[in-house]
Amino acid sequence: PIPDRPYQDVEVDHCTMDILLEDDDTGVVLGRPDVLLFKCRATGMVIGRAVGYEGPSYASFVEGLRHAMY
Secondary structure, eight states, X not given: OOOSSTTSXXXXXXXXXXXXXXXXXXXXXXXXXXXXXXXXTTTXXXXXXXXXXXXXXXXXXXXXXXXXXX
């Protein structure tokens, strides 16, 4: 069921994007970025995010959580 209040229940989703990023100056391929999203189940709004090149980790979770809090 949908929660009664906003921010009562927040989902976290981690996925690897299906694109390769390349540096404009050197032409070096940087890799496939990982995206971590925090989404409110009551409103459907994305409240926090983190983008990086490491897999699912505590550090990427804290970065996304910090973005959601600020």
